Amino acid sequence: MEESTERSANSSEHRGTQQREIDRLWDFADPVASEERFRAASADPERSPHKRAVMAAQLARAVGLQGRTEEALAVLDGVAAAAPGSESGPEAAELRARVALERGRLHAAAGRPEDALPELTRAVREAAAAGAAFLVLDGLHMLALTDGGHEEEWAAEGFDVLAGSRDPRVLRWGIALHNNLGWTKHDADDPVAALHHFTLAAEAAEQYGSAEQLRVARWSMARALRTLGRTEEALAIQRALDAERPDDPFVTAEIEALTGVRPTIEA
Structure with a gap:
């Protein structure tokens, strides 16, 4: 039990460090510069394959913010192809969550809620499996924005997640x-x-x-x-x-x- 608890704490700390790095690389007011930073990060040989894939998912988001939706989806397809869906463990689930989340975000921005909703629900499910509360909330936030008529239900799920967290970045x-x-x-x-x-x-x-x-x-x-x-x-x-x-x-x-x-x- 102690080993399991320590492993969970280490995984949570890793995700927090990773998210802080993502936050530092993002400038939502300048997606072009953000694209450059994430492109470099996703190709950095000093990073692990998992971290490069995480950065590539953010690269897709930066590309999508510039209106290049199909190119962004292709980037995500590449990330998914390099990470078999059958792989187990929190890192694999986290990456699947990130890919699904960005696919859903792209479809929502393109006015395709019927394509966005399955991806966003998948993102929430995978993020929960990974124990990644930050990503769960990102997915629920997107579902509340995208799933017309069910905004309050998705928000309520988000409030439940918030109630169980003490992490300021999650809160x-x-x-x-x-x-x-x-x-x-x-x-x-x-x-x-x-x-x-x-x-x-x-x-x-x-x-x-x-x-x-x-x-x-x-x-x-x-x-x-x-x-x-x-x-x-x-x-x-x-x-x-x-x-x-x-x-x-x-x-x-x-x-x-x-x-x-x-x-x-x-x-």
Whole structure:
């Protein structure tokens, strides 16, 4: 039992280190530069075959973000072909999860939910088998975005996973899950529930997220408050955001909607 526990802890630590490296290589605002970094990492002979394959899956994502969907899918096909599906163990399951996740993401972005959903459910299943909570949550987050009408069910599964984790990088997924569910509720004319989830997203962002994630969550809270007719509260948040970044067009538009006038420095 002690040996099994130690092996599980080591595997979890390895995945955490690997994810941190992936985070360092990513710049979602610059997929071209990200592609270059992941292409180099996926060909680095100093890395193990597993790590090169993981980097190749991220390469596919970077290529896909540039609209080269078929090329990205071909990269993933190459990764899958080099890693037999019958191979057992957490590393093999993790890699299968990553390939399925990126395939699902590509299909979803291309407007093919019927192709995306089987891949995303496979990703969640394989990630769970690997004990990779971060990937489980990524898959559930994508399912909530892709599987119309079942957003709340997938988000609820994600919240259950979050409840069992103490890893800050894993817990950061609470921001996206609550934010996305908040917009689902808002679009369904339930601004009370929307505000609840936006508030939870902001709380998660304060603890585990970036300044930008917190800003988005606060903006969303204010938007729900406007829908609820709580204009003064909404305006206070938007003016605070405007003071932080006066050139944000989304904040400017909300202040105009709340006041009926274009904001000035004095406002």
